[in-house]
Amino acid sequence: MDLKDLKCVVAIAETGSFIRASEKLNMSQPSVSARVRTLEENLGLRLFERETRGVKITQEGQELLQHAKVILRQVSEAEADMVSYRSTPVGLVRVGLPTSLTAMLAVPLLERCMHDMPNVKLRLVESMSGYLTQWLRDGTLDLSVTFGSNPPPDIEVEPLAREDLLLVGRSNEDIEPYLDSDGSIPMARLSEIRLILPGPEHGLRSLIDTQTRQQAVPINVAIEIDAFNEIKRLVTKGLGYTIMSSAAYNDGTQWSLGAATIRRPTVSRVVNLATLSSRSLPRASKEVALRIKETVRQKSQGEDWFASAIISSP
Numbered sequence: 001m002d003l004k005d006l007k008c009v010v011a012i013a014e015t016g017s018f019i020r021a022s023e024k025l026n027m028s029q030p031s032v033s034a035r036v037r038t039l040e041e042n043l044g045l046r047l048f049e050r051e052t053r054g055v056k057i058t059q060e061g062q063e064l065l066q067h068a069k070v071i072l073r074q075v076s077e078a079e080a081d082m083v084s085y086r087s088t089p090v091g092l093v094r095v096g097l098p099t100s101l102t103a104m105l106a107v108p109l110l111e112r113c114m115h116d117m118p119n120v121k122l123r124l125v126e127s128m129s130g131y132l133t134q135w136l137r138d139g140t141l142d143l144s145v146t147f148g149s150n151p152p153p154d155i156e157v158e159p160l161a162r163e164d165l166l167l168v169g170r171s172n173e174d175i176e177p178y179l180d181s182d183g184s185i186p187m188a189r190l191s192e193i194r195l196i197l198p199g200p201e202h203g204l205r206s207l208i209d210t211q212t213r214q215q216a217v218p219i220n221v222a223i224e225i226d227a228f229n230e231i232k233r234l235v236t237k238g239l240g241y242t243i244m245s246s247a248a249y250n251d252g253t254q255w256s257l258g259a260a261t262i263r264r265p266t267v268s269r270v271v272n273l274a275t276l277s278s279r280s281l282p283r284a285s286k287e288v289a290l291r292i293k294e295t296v297r298q299k300s301q302g303e304d305w306f307a308s309a310i311i312s313s314p
Helices: 003-015 018-025 029-043 059-084 099-116 129-137 172-178 187-192 203-214 228-236 283-300
Strands: 048-051 054-057 091-098 120-127 143-147 155-169 194-197 220-224 242-245 258-263 268-276 307-309
Touching: 003 018, 003 029, 003 054, 003 059, 018 029, 054 059, 091 099, 091 129, 091 283, 099 120, 099 242, 099 283, 120 129, 120 283, 129 143, 129 155, 129 268, 143 155, 143 203, 143 283, 155 172, 155 283, 172 258, 187 203, 187 258, 194 203, 194 228, 194 242, 203 242, 228 242, 268 283, 283 307
Parallel strands: 091 120, 091 143, 194 220
Antiparallel strands: 048 054, 143 268, 155 242, 155 258, 155 268, 155 307
């Protein structure tokens, strides 16, 4: 089996025809057919079912197709990576950003990358941290910013910062009755508050449940909704309070809400740079990863984000 064999498998699967595959590959139809026939004989498997109106890929062929796409993409990236060392980095880099950090990180990251690497195209994808991890796995993303300290075995993370979470209400006046003399809210007082939070599958909710359970603080989750703006809308209407990061609270939108940090103990989470363990990053992705670290470090020193940078060991 070689790269030409894999290219034939991909082309036939995508076109549904040996003739159209040969045209796409600029090869003769007999050559394509011979390659696939020899490959099937060597593997002892049927990869395609020949039908009157074309070909249909078998289950075994589908398995090989997934491997072929990954291998061909890695070869392409390796070639581009070597070429890129002759000049500035070049290529497309797909980066996932959690919804709560997008407003804070997206624009400065884009500006930094455009200034330093004009030949790199950056595609930013916003979603919940759990979805971003899955998209790293299936190759939809090259890099992602995620949360948490216990990543799946196939995901490699580098901690970048630790951010504190806030209790957010309709106004500062609504928050004030729960404040201590230092202006913060003891975690124990969360048991007195009607909360509006995402469902249990959401990473933020899982974190809150875990940390309050560890402190034996029962919480009253009156409304569950996995829609960030709708949570803010409900809080604005006075239907309850929520817990979110300061980056989400200071996202530059029109919402006018009150907030205070949760203390004794602090509710916090780790912000990571995540990659797929089994995949070697091309040069462009490595350079974007460096800019992500720089952007997070710079933002963690500002006043709008209650976060502290985590300095990795050399």
